Structures are given as C-alpha cells and as structure tokens.
Amino acid sequence: xxVFLELLVNGISVGAVYALIALGFVVIFKxxxxxxxxxxxxxLAGGYVIARLHPLVGFWAALAAGIAAAALVGALVEFLIxxxxxxxxxxxxxxxxxxxxxxxxxELTRQIGTEVLALGDPWGDRVLRLGPVTVAETRVxxxxxxxxxxxxxxxxxxxxxWGVAMRATAEDAETAALMGVRLGRVSLGAWAVAxxxxxxxxxxxxxxxxxxxxxxxxxxxxKAFPAAILGGLDSTTGALAGxxxxxxxxxxxxxxxxxxxxxxxxxxxxxxxxxxxVILLLRPSGLFGTxxxxxx
Amino acid sequence: MSGDAGRPGAxxxxxxxxxxxxxxxxxxxxxxTEGLEIRGLEVRYGPVxxxxxxxxxxxxxxxxxxxxxxxxxxxTLLRAVSGTLRFHRGAITAGTITFGGARVDGAPAAEVVRxxxxxxxxxxxVFARMTVAENLRAGALAVPGRRAAAARERVLELxxxxxxxxHQRAGLLSGGEQQMLAIGRALMAGPSLLLLDEPTLGLAxxxxxxxxxxxxxxxxxxTSVLLVEQNAAMALALxxxxxxxxxxxxxxxxxxxxxxxxxxxxxxxxxxxxxxTDRPVGTGLEERAxxxxxxxxxx
Ligand SMILES: Nc1ncnc2c1ncn2[C@@H]1O[C@H](COP(=O)(O)OP(=O)(O)OP(=O)(O)O)[C@@H](O)[C@H]1O
Ligand SMILES: [Mg+2]
Numbered sequence: 132x133x134v135f136l137e138l139l140v141n142g143i144s145v146g147a148v149y150a151l152i153a154l155g156f157v158v159i160f161k162x163x164x165x166x167x168x169x170x171x172x173x174x175l176a177g178g179y180v181i182a183r184l185h186p187l188v189g190f191w192a193a194l195a196a197g198i199a200a201a202a203l204v205g206a207l208v209e210f211l212i213x214x215x216x217x218x219x220x221x222x223x224x225x226x227x228x229x230x231x232x233x234x235x236x237x238e239l240t241r242q243i244g245t246e247v248l249a250l251g252d253p254w255g256d257r258v259l260r261l262g263p264v265t266v267a268e269t270r271v272x273x274x275x276x277x278x279x280x281x282x283x284x285x286x287x288x289x290x291x292x293w294g295v296a297m298r299a300t301a302e303d304a305e306t307a308a309l310m311g312v313r314l315g316r317v318s319l320g321a322w323a324v325a326x327x328x329x330x331x332x333x334x335x336x337x338x339x340x341x342x343x344x345x346x347x348x349x350x351x352x353x354k355a356f357p358a359a360i361l362g363g364l365d366s367t368t369g370a371l372a373g374x375x376x377x378x379x380x381x382x383x384x385x386x387x388x389x390x391x392x393x394x395x396x397x398x399x400x401x402x403x404x405x406x407x408x409v410i411l412l413l414r415p416s417g418l419f420g421t422x423x424x425x426x427x
Numbered sequence: 428m429s430g431d432a433g434r435p436g437a438x439x440x441x442x443x444x445x446x447x448x449x450x451x452x453x454x455x456x457x458x459x460t461e462g463l464e465i466r467g468l469e470v471r472y473g474p475v476x477x478x479x480x481x482x483x484x485x486x487x488x489x490x491x492x493x494x495x496x497x498x499x500x501x502x503t504l505l506r507a508v509s510g511t512l513r514f515h516r517g518a519i520t521a522g523t524i525t526f527g528g529a530r531v532d533g534a535p536a537a538e539v540v541r542x543x544x545x546x547x548x549x550x551x552x553v554f555a556r557m558t559v560a561e562n563l564r565a566g567a568l569a570v571p572g573r574r575a576a577a578a579r580e581r582v583l584e585l586x587x588x589x590x591x592x593x594h595q596r597a598g599l600l601s602g603g604e605q606q607m608l609a610i611g612r613a614l615m616a617g618p619s620l621l622l623l624d625e626p627t628l629g630l631a632x633x634x635x636x637x638x639x640x641x642x643x644x645x646x647x648x649x650t651s652v653l654l655v656e657q658n659a660a661m662a663l664a665l666x667x668x669x670x671x672x673x674x675x676x677x678x679x680x681x682x683x684x685x686x687x688x689x690x691x692x693x694x695x696x697x698x699x700x701x702x703x704t705d706r707p708v709g710t711g712l713e714e715r716a717x718x719x720x721x722x723x724x725x726x
Contacts, residue, residue: 292568299554299565305514306552311540311569311616420554 133263138386139379144270146378147277151332152355153370154284155361160364161301162321166225169208170329171352172235177201177330178250178337178344179239185251198330204235205326206319212341214315240346247343256339263388274336280331284324285367293320301365325347350400354381355408372418377403462486462651463508463544463620468522468532468685470507472515478675481522484668485620490642490652492662493685494696495672501655504672505622508653509546510536517526526620540569545618549625551609555598559589562597562608566615574617581648582611585641603634610641618715620651627658639665658710659696663687671696 152170159167181190181197188196208231216227257268288294299307300317308314329352336351337344358377362369384391385399410418446530463485470478479498485491492590495501506512507519508531524532531539554562563582567575583590586607592600606626613621623642627635639661646665647650656662663669671679671692679686686692 295557295561295564296568298557298561299568302553302554302556305511305536306548306554307565308511308514308536309509309540309546309548310565310612311537312565313535313537390707 134386135383136264137266138382140264140266140274141270141386141417142275142379142382143375144266144274145382146358146375147274147281148335148374149333149355149358149378150281150371150374151328152352153359153374154281155328155368155369156355156359157362157367158297158321159222159318159325160325160359161367162297163209163318164221165213166221166226166364167234167322167325168225168228169205169232170325170355171318171349172232172239173201173205173208173326174329174333174336174352175236175239175344175349176204177326178333178348179243181250181330181334182248182337182344185249185362190251190253194334198327201326201330201333202323203326205322205324205329209319209322214318226316236349243344243346245346246317248337249343250337252334252338254338256267267339269335269340273338276331277335279333280328281371284328288367296320326344354400354403357403360409361407361417365415365421366417366419369419376406380406395400438459456721462489463653464523464525465504466522466523468504468507468524469520470503470512470517471520472503472517476520476675477517477600478507478672481672481675481677483670483677483680485651485653487619488649488651489668490646490654490666492666492669493653493655493672494657494659494662494669494692497657498674499672501672502624503675505624505653505655506541507532508544509622510534510539511546511548528675538567539617540616543617543619544622545613545616545620546622547613547624547626549628551602551605553597553600553605553608553612555596557597558594559597559600559608562612563589563615567610567655568618575615578615578617582614585614585644588609603630603637606630606634606638607641610638610645614645614650618650620653621645623652623654625655625657627656627661635661643695659692660687663692 152174155173156167156170159165159170177200179197180200181193184193184196187193208228212227212231213224245278252269254272258265259268259271261278278402288297296307296312296317297320298417299310300312300314303406304314307317332352332355333344333348336348354377355374358373359370360373361376362371362373380402388399390399396415414420433485441480463483465483468478468483469476470480470618479499481504483491483493483504493501493504503512503517506515506517508524508526510531510533513677519532522532523530526539526542526544529542531542531544534542554565563579566577567578570578588604589608589611591605597605600608610621610623610626626638626642630638635658642652642654642665652665654662654666663686666683669680669683669686671686679689679692
C-alpha cells in the first residue's frame with residue numbers, strides 16, 4: 132500500500148509537470164490553430180540556460196533567466212518564422228514547427244554533448260516522510276508550483292482581458308479582430324507563455340531523482356504531447372487531465388515493472404502513447420476537446 | 428464573375444448624382460470629410476473582381492443603406508472598410524477609403540476599430556462558447572476600462588435582455604437575442620460609425636422591426652450607420668441615403684425617399700409597382716432567388 136501511495140504521489144507530481152507543458156501546447160493551439168512541435172526544444176532551451184547560468188548567478192536568477200529565455204525563443208519562433216510562413220494549411224505549419232524543433236534541438240544537444248548538467252536547485256535529494264510514505268522534496272515542490280501556475284493561468288484565462296482576447300481569437304479570429312484584438316500580439320503572447328511554462332517544466336524534469344539535463348530530456352518532454360492530445364487539443368482542462376493521466380500511468384507502470392514484466396521492458400515509457408491511442412479511438416476529439424466548430 | 432458582360436451603361440436610372448447633397452437639415456453641420464468617404468473602390472478576391480468603381484459617402488451622424496442581390500458585393504464593401512478582406516484572401520486593388528479625414532484602406536482591422544469604425548459581421552458571429560457578459564467584454568477590448576463601463580450601461584439600456592442573460596452562453600441565445608448581442612458587442616467599442624451587415628436576416632418581422640428601431644435609437648445617440656440590407660423597405664425607411672449594388676458596381680444611388688419612390692426600386696426591391704411579366708412579384712423581402720438572375724433592369 133505504501134508503495135502504491137508513493138507511486139501515486141510521484142505520478143501526480145510528474146503529471147502536474149506534464150500538464151504545464153501540455154497547457155502551453157494547448158494555448159498555442161487555441162490561439163493560432165498550430166500544433167506546435169517546437170515545444171520540446173523550447174523546454175530544452177529553458178533548461179539549458181538554467182544549467183549554464185546557475186554557477187554564475189545562482190539558482191533563482193538562473194531560473195528567471197531560463198524562463199525569460201524560453202519565452203523569448205517561443206516569441207521569436209512565432210515572430211520570425213510562423214508569422215512569415217504564409218502557407219494555407221495548418222498541417223504544413225505543423226511540419227514547419229517540426230523543422231524548427233529539429234534545428235533547435237540539434238544545436239542544443241551539440242552544446243550539451245555527453246554531459247549531464249545539474250540545474251543547481253536547492254532541494255537536492257532530500258525526502259519527506261509522511262507516515263509510511265516517502266517522497267522526494269523535489270516532487271512535492273513540483274506539485275505545488277505546477278498547481279499554483281496552472282491555477283494562476285486558468286484564472287487569467289477566465290478573468291483577464293488577455294484571457295478574453297485569447298478565447299475570442301480561439302473561437303473566431305476574424306470576429307476577434309473586429310473587436311480590435313491584435314491577433315499578432317495574441318499569438319506572440321501565447322508562444323511566450325508556452326515557452327515560460329516549458330522552462331518551469333524543464334526544471335522539474337531535470338531535478339532529483341533525474342540526474343540532470345541531458346540530451347534525453349527532450350524524450351521526457353515528448354510525453355506531454357500525448358497528454359495534450361488525449362485531453363483534447365483545444366481544452367485547458369484536458370491538458371490538466373491529460374498530464375495527470377500520463378504521469379500517473381507512467382509512474383505506476385514503471386513502479387510495478389517487475390509484476391508487469393510480461394509486457395516487456397520499457398513499457399513505462401510507451402504507456403502514455405498507448406493510453407493516448409486507446410482514448411482517441413474511443414473519443415476522437417480527446418477527453419475534453421470540442422470538435423472544430425463549423426464556421427459559416 | 429467580374430460581371431463585365433452585359434453591364435448597363437453608366438447612364439442607368441441614376442436618380443441623382445452623388446454630388447447633389449442629401450437634405451441634412453436635422454444633422455449636425457459637420458463637413459463631409461469627417462464621415463466615411465469611399466472613392467473608386469475596387470476589390471478582388473484573387474482573380475475574382477467583387478467590386479469596381481464604388482463611390483459612397485456616409486456623412487457624420489447619417490444612416491446610409493446599401494441594397495443589392497446576393498453576391499452583389501455588399502459584404503465585400505463592409506470588409507473593405509473594416510479591414511477584414513485579408514481573412515478572405517481579398518484585397519483592395521484601387522480606390523481610397525477615408526474616415527474622419529484619414530485613410531483607413533489597408534489598415535488592419537484592429538486599427539480601424541481604434542479609429543471608431545466597428546462592424547457587426549454577417550451572421551452575427553457571437554462567441555458561442557463565451558457568456559453574454561464575456562462577449563460584451565470582448566467588444567470593449569480596444570477601449571480603456573472607464574469607457575467600457577459607460578458603454579456597457581448604454582448597451583444594457585438599449586438591450587435589457589442582455590442583462591438578464593449575462594451569464595448564459597451566447598450560443599444558447601435565440602437568433603434575435605444573438606443579433607442584439609452582436610450589435611451590443613460592437614457598441615461596446617463606442618464606435619462613431621457602425622457597419623451593419625444584414626442585421627434582420629432570418630428574424631421574424633417583429634424582431635426585425637425591433638432591430639430597426641434600435642438602429643434608429645443608436646443613430647439618434649450620435650453614431651453614424653452604414654446598413655447593408657436585403658430588407659429594402661426597412662433599410663430605405665431608416666436611411667437618408669441609399670446605394671444599390673449590382674454585380675459589384677453601383678447601379679443607383681440617391682436620397683432614400685426618392686429611391687423608395689422610384690419604379691425600378693419599387694418593382695425590384697419592394698415588390699410593388701409596375702407589373703412585371705418576366706417574373707412573379709414576390710413579397711419584396713424574400714426575393715433572393717429572383718435577384719440572383721443575371722437579368723439587368725436597364726437595357
Ligand atoms: N472569399 C472569397 N473568395 C472569392 N470570391 C468571393 C469571396 N467572398 C465573396 N466572393 C465573391 O464576391 C462577390 C460578392 O460577395 P459578397 O459576399 O460581398 O456579396 P453580398 O452582396 O454580401 O451577398 P449576400 O447578400 O449573399 O451576403 C460574390 O460574387 C462572391 O462570390
Ligand atoms: Mg453579404
């Protein structure tokens with residue numbers, strides 16, 4: 132039972148981090164209808180800046196710089212590439228983002244080389260004991276921070292002018308423009324927010340028990356894709372649910388790996404994608420997604 | 428589709444040349460350049476020419492109506508003014524549009540809104556997944572909060588039903604309520620010129636009359652209106668001046684009262700007047716199928 136509870140807490144914590152990534156993904160999709168495959172490299176860029184800067188300026192300043200850098204890279208990708216790519220089809224734009232992702236990831240992994248970079252976080256490998264359950268402090272912090280960011284994001288989305296502009300644009304961009312919404316700013320803002328959230332996620336994907344940032348970090352980030360898709364690409368609630376489902380499934384299956392040996396090794400890594408496929412077969416628009424409304 | 432073949436000569440039943448002024452006694456004596464001025468407008472969607480040589484004026488404080496059959500280019504005209512042609516792969520290829528003395532052709536939609544020109548799109552296009560209150564808020568995104576609060580009061584006074592339904596999803600409103608919301612949302616930006624694209628389309632006569640009455644009230648509060656309508660009787664009753672578009676070109680223009688009295692307009696748009704052997708006389712309000720015929724009314 133203690134093992135199960137520990138795995139569950141860890142799973143929820145990892146899931147909350149995936150939810151942060153998925154949320155950015157969903158925000159970009161809502162604002163621009165582009166499926167953004169650049170997300171993993173935004174995350175890597177944020178993590179890389181934190182890793183390189185913390186020995187020089189300390190952890191918190193490095194974290195702030197990493198968040199700003201990832202937001203900036205996101206905004207630049209939007210401004211320099213997507214805004215200028217006058218291709219009609221959203222599918223082609225998605226492939227453009229794959230190209231940008233490969234470029235960025237190639238360069239960053241070249242910089243990282245074979246190193247494993249520590250992010251200099253203050254939590255180290257300390258653990259908290261709650262009765263029979265032992266959880267890493269990093270996991271508790273990740274859960275708290277992700278929950279706070281997600282709540283702040285959802286409140287802003289619901290109640291601020293920025294959120295109203297985002298939602299109006301997501302629903303009907305032309306009519307939003309008729310309300311005076313500057314669509315370029317909305318999409319720039321979406322990319323920047325997504326980048327910032329990805330940098331925070333990068334931190335928590337690279338701290339204990341993970342040894343640090345390395346070229347494998349993008350693979351971990353990739354698990355947020357099934358999270359976003361199974362929740363419904365255009366649903367913020369879906370991003371949350373999807374993140375949690377993926378995190379818990381992955382952690383439980385990896386934790387009970389020996390009992391599940393008949394499924395083969397590494398099933399924990401594949402599980403998120405299996406869950407995604409099953410859910411999409413049952414609900415093609417994801418758990419909370421709306422089918423694209425017919426526009427007249 | 429450019430409609431060159433079979434065009435009537437420029438000397439069609441022009442009731443009055445645009446230079447002869449509309450009686451403007453009731454209106455504030457402001458120079459025409461402060462209103463909307465469209466000169467020689469040509470619009471294309473790729474190879475398709477949708478408008479050619481259109482001249483149109485909405486003096487400050489006035490109501491002008493644009494009539495025309497389906498596909499005549501009425502919506503295109505409003506898109507050209509509001510800067511939304513680019514959403515339809517269209518562009519202004521000749522001519523100018525000025526508002527308040529400054530050029531607005533080529534300005535992005537968000538900029539045109541900030542100049543005080545706001546369009547209520549064809550088909551209402553409320554944000555169906557947002558509440559009524561959020562829709563109104565969206566309408567005020569381009570104006571500072573203090574002005575938004577004042578605009579909100581004005582809108583809710585004009586449409587009390589929107590206050591009752593404030594927290595309901597806009598997609599669940601009736602057609603008439605959605606039209607009120609669409610107009611109210613546009614008014615939130617405090618426009619000096621309101622562009623209305625077929626606001627009574629698909630509404631029951633009672634509701635259409637209410638919308639017409641609302642347009643009159645909005646104008647009485649000082650907002651100019653450019654009204655596109657298939658409901659010619661209503662539009663001519665509201666407007667001081669009217670324009671008739673035919674396959675992308677102006678076929679008629681003049682004081683609304685004179686157009687309403689003209690045999691051509693009465694027969695083709697109001698469904699009354701001289702008998703027409705060519706086609707049945709309809710109600711005048713539902714003549715869409717008839718009007719899409721290529722037949723010209725002048726030889
Ligand atoms: N996006 C577009 N691409 C190509 N042609 C278009 C486009 N939109 C409109 N058109 C063409 O431009 C012409 C004018 O269309 P418009 O929608 O302005 O007419 P309308 O007078 O508003 O008609 P309705 O009464 O049906 O609303 C039509 O011939 C139409 O087919
Ligand atoms: Mg139209």
